[in-house]
Amino acid sequence: MKKHKNIYRPIEAEVLDVITETPTIKTIRFKPKEKMTFETGEFMEITIPGVGEAPFTPSSNPESTDIMEVSVMKVGKVTDKIHELKKGDTIGVRGPLGTGYPVDDFEGKEVLVVGGGCGFAPLRSLMYEFFNRSGKFKKLYFRGGCKTPQELVYQDETAKWAERDDLNFKVTVDVADEKWKGNVGVVTTILDGIEMDHPTAIAVVCGPPIMMKFATMKLLEMGFKENNIYLSMEKNMSCGVGKCGHCRIGTYYACKDGPVFTYDKIKNFHEIWA
C-alpha cells in the first residue's frame, strides 16, 4: 500500500527570539527541526502545544530556509499564547500550505503593493522576495496604512525601504500623533497620482477585509485589470488542505486554492469581504 504522509502532524520548532513590534503585534523567530521551505504568500499553521493551531503567512525572507518568522496580532486564544512565548520554547509548524504569489509572472512589470495593519506581515516577505530579485521589475511601489503611528510595524526596516532606489515607498495613518510627519488618511488616499502601465500592471493587496474592499474598488478605478489584482483572503483556515470545510469561498477553499486570489476569480462569490 502506498504510504501517505500525515498531513495533520506539525513539525517541532524552537523559538529563537520574540520581537515586540507594536502593542498588539509580535514577531516570532523560529527554527523548524526538519527542513521546510516556503514561497512568499504560502502560509503555515503554527501550533502552541496543548492550546491549538492558527494560520499565519511568514513575514521573513523566503531565501532563509532554516529560520523563519511570523508576525502575529493578539486577537484570540492561540495568538494570546503566541504572545507569551519566550526564547527556547517549543512550537509546532505545519506547512507550507496554499498557493503563494506568482512572483515569476510579476517580473518585467510594474507592481503596486498595498498593505493595511497586520497585512504588512505577509507583504514584508513579498518585499524581501522583490528585493532578492531587484532590477527584475519595471517599477515597485509600496503603499501602507494603519490606524495610528504606534501600530506601524517594522518601523526601523521600512525607514530603510524608504531610502531604496528600486522602491517608491509611502505610508499613512488614520489618526496621527504629535510626532507623525507623514500622511494622514486611509490608504486609498495615497494611491492617488500613481500612474501605471495598464493593462499589465500588478497590484497586491493585503489587510483587513474592509480595507481590501475599498482598495480593490480604487484599484479598478485606477485602471488595474481584475486579473492583475492579487488579494489575500482572510477566512477560517483550519486543516489547510481543503478538507475541513471552514474556509470555503464560492467554489474554492482559501487554504488550498488561495489564500491569494486574483479579484476576477472571486468577484462573483457572496460573502467575500466578510
Place this chain on the structure above:
Amino acid sequence: MAYITSKNFERFLEALNKDYQVFAPVKKGEQRFYKRLDADFGDILVGEVRAFEPVKAFFTRAREEVADGFKPDIPHAADKPFAIVGVKSCDLKGFKIQDHVFKNHDYADPFYIKNREENLIISADCTCAIETCFCLALGVDPYPTEGFDINLSEIDEGYLLETGSKKGKAVIEKYSSLFQETNERFIPRRDKVRKKVVQEVEKNIKENEVPDEKIFDGIIEKNFESRIWEEEAETCVECGACTVICPTCHCFFLYDQKDEKKMARFRTWDSCMIKDYARVAGGENPRAKLWMRLRNRFDKKFDFFPKVADVYACTGCGRCISACPAKIDIRKVLKRLVKGDEKA
C-alpha cells in the same frame, strides 16, 4: 453470481471477524443501528432501509486522533479494518463526495485512504422504503449498482451475491465453500423486490412533490436573496444534527488536547450550521445569522459540489428530515427552491 444461505452467511461473518471488526445493523424499536458483531452473528438486519448512522462514520470517525505529538506516524494505523454489512445505496453515493474531498486533492487524507483501501463494504438492496426515502430524486436507485465490494439481495432464507471489486471477489474466493451457484429463478424474484421498493420511493416522491435533480441547476443562485432561507430557518435550533447525520457532509474541527505536556491532535465532525463555524480570529463572521448558515448548507450541497465534483451532495436518504427537531424538511426546501416561490 453466487448464493449464500442465512446460516452460512452467519458463518461467513464469523470468519470475517478474524480479519475485520464486523458491524451490521440491528433493529431497536423502529430504527436500525450498527452493532459490532463478535459473538452473536445471527441477530442482524441486512435488508429494510439505511441505518440510523451514516456509513461515513466508519471512514472518518466522529472523533479520532490525527497526530500523536510531533511523531510522523499515523495514529491507530494498526487497528483492524471494518467490515460493514447492510450498507444501502444512499450511503454508497455519499462516497462520491467523501472521496472527492479526502482522496482527490494534492493532499490525500491518510486516515480516510487507509479505511477506503482496507474496509470491506457488504452492501444490500433495500427491501422496503420508509416515509423519508427519496433517493430516486437524486439519481440513486434503492439497490446498489456500484461502490460496493459485495452486494446482497435478500431471497428466501439467504442472499444473492454480487461482487463489485477485487477485494470483494477475493473474500468470496477465500470462503468459497460457504457459497453456492445461483439458482436462475432467484433473479426475477430479486428484481420483483427491487421494483416494489422503487414504486414505494416513487410514491413518496409524488406525495411530497420532491423535484428531480435534473431541474436543480441554478436553484441556489436564483434564490440567493429569497425569503425562503429566513422562513425555513425560523424553527432551527442550531443543533447540527442535519450535518452530522448526512452521508455527504465531511466538515471537521481540528483541535488539540488541552495538555501542555503532551501534544495530541484530534478531529471531530463539525457543522456549518453552528455559529462560529466560519468566524475568523478577529471576530468577523461572514454568516452571523442562522438563516445565512442554512443557505450556506444548501449552497454547499447544491451549488459547490455540482460545480467542483459534478455531483449533488444529497443522496435522498432522508436522515436530516428525521433527525431535525425543528422539522426542517429538505424535500420541501428543494421544492420551494425549484419553484422559486416566496410562500411556504
